[in-house]
Amino acid sequence: MFRRRRVLMASPLTDLGVEIPVLAAPMAGSPTTPELVIAAAGAGGLGFLAGGYKTVEALGEQIARARSADVGFGVNLFAPNPVPVDPGAFRAFARAIAPEGRAYGLDTTQTRIVEDDDHWADKIDLLLSCPVPVVSFTFGIPDPAVIAAFRAAGTLVVQTVTSPVEARAAAEAGVDVLAVQASAAGGHSGTWTPQRTPRAVPLPDLLRAVRKEVSVPLVAAGGIATPDTMTEALAAGAAAVMVGTVLLRADEAGTSAPYRAALADPARRQTVVTRAFTGRPARALRNDFTDRYSDLAPDGYPALHHLTSPMRSAAAASNDPERINLWAGTGYRHATAEPAAQILHRLVSRV
Template identity: 75%
Template sequence: MGSLLSALAVDNPVLAAPMAGGPTTPALVVAAARASGLGFLAGGYKTADTLAEQIAEVRRHGVAFGVNLFAPNPLPVDPEVFRRYAAAIAPEGRAHGLDVREVGIVEDDDHWSDKIDLLLSVPVPVVSFTFAVPDQAVIAALRAAGTLVVQTVTSAAEARLAADAGVDALAVQASAAGGHSGTLTPEWIPAPVPLAELLGRIREAVSLPLVAAGGLATPAAVAEALRAGAEAVMVGTVLLRADEAGTSLPHRAALADPQRRGTVVTRAFTGRPARALANRFTDRYSHLAPSGYPALHHLTRPMRQAAAAVGDPEPISLWAGTGYRQATAEPAAVILRRLASHT
């Protein structure tokens, strides 16, 4: 067993990735622990109070777990460009009774300070960060509180920055991953480097334990990532249809739809590069979407929520990695144990 799994006190090297926006639930995190692994609550888009409630719910089960936060890495949007994009997507909003042109520019930090205060006052076993490397003082304070700190990286250069900041381990995310890229430079879409090659580059750059992520949806793919130098892997897309996931019904149906044309990396929904199933929205607006996070996320969110409520998948961010066809409707523990069967 690798040093990282020993530190986490888990036996299964297949961990459940945090999936913000609904798919990750306390039940999914508990199921990962019951499969001798570890799950991460998704702190993104939640208030500190809501996150505290989910932490308390998982704690009642007496299992190890982690929490993921979006670290602030603002990508301000030009107001004129924002208004032009809002006008372009307005027909999609009108179809659901909304005028997205009335949405103002919101440049918030996702309740960052409140959530850090929470995790320092009531420490959890593991905290991971995505989008940016936090200040060294934040990392040091969490480690002093007994928390193991993991940083998401997408390149060797990012890995060196994270190592210099004092983190304990790295989540190495390849471009095949579903949902948002963890890139520290969201102005550019990360190059499509295969996961095994990315792991090799990062292993040469730093000596920290590595957790592999991105496109891992079969036992063979998991085993390959572990052979390539990862001590554990993290899977998300393959759990989107799990019994315990909070994935919306239209998102679940789209993942299972054999007519879907695969995935694309798009800024259309949030202004940050993210991989999703291709749909009408990505077809029409990906080439128009500017950089601008979180402003575009707040612009499109009411429309996405309204569409999900009535089962319309076409204006929804159908986040999915390249292995989405392997997502199955069964208990999460069954999925996680199967993925670990070749390790």
């Protein structure tokens, strides 16, 4: 039986009742559920609801479910940082992937270009009108006035950064905590300059480089899937770690059946960083779609996300792992099918 210990380094997170230095990352789409967030809190950690791609109404419902459990939790939003797609490049890519869409009765060549901000203003209004304990931002940094408004509302502000330069800018903007994301992380890179794929800097090295620039508390993310990688991150200056990939097969996760099966498939031996699904760099398990289209995909977020989304949804419903975004970090082999609390407890077993 795991006995909780107060092992979290003193930081703003301890004021929220977080007892172990491991947080459940927000995984947009289906993987992060309120049940996963509640399980992370029950284990002594903290979970983040993923606000990305949800309507304001759907996000509000998930917040209500987390609140009903009377636990601490956070909400993550995608800060607007669009990369407008070149229309000619978009049309060329839509034609290139047309055979994949036709497999599900979809015609990608007729898809219009959608450049939206993921309901940014409405989600900010939602979180300020009924504040949550923690809010985190990814893809870009909000206006300092937005950060100040959340802090005035009593909400802890966490900002994802991928470099010392971003870290310094975020600290100067007034955030409370930095989530330092290395390139080993699964899913989208939080880089503020998505036209350039971030360098593959080991997480401990990135943490030390960021620590030289800022004094705010750091949460480490990217490739953490074992007790050893966790202790390395803490030794490099992190107050806590944030994990996502290792929770994808957890009982409480909403990960689709083909996605779960792919993570456990011994034939899948590699992750790749690709723009093929969304027009923004993201790490995923290699599959047929990444093999065929990674070199063809233009920069263009969120336009490419909207282009491929219907195909990905249809593929998931059809148990087809070759046309879905199998987001996964380098530690995907350690994703296990068991309760989230057991996964998190194992990670802190050597702390």
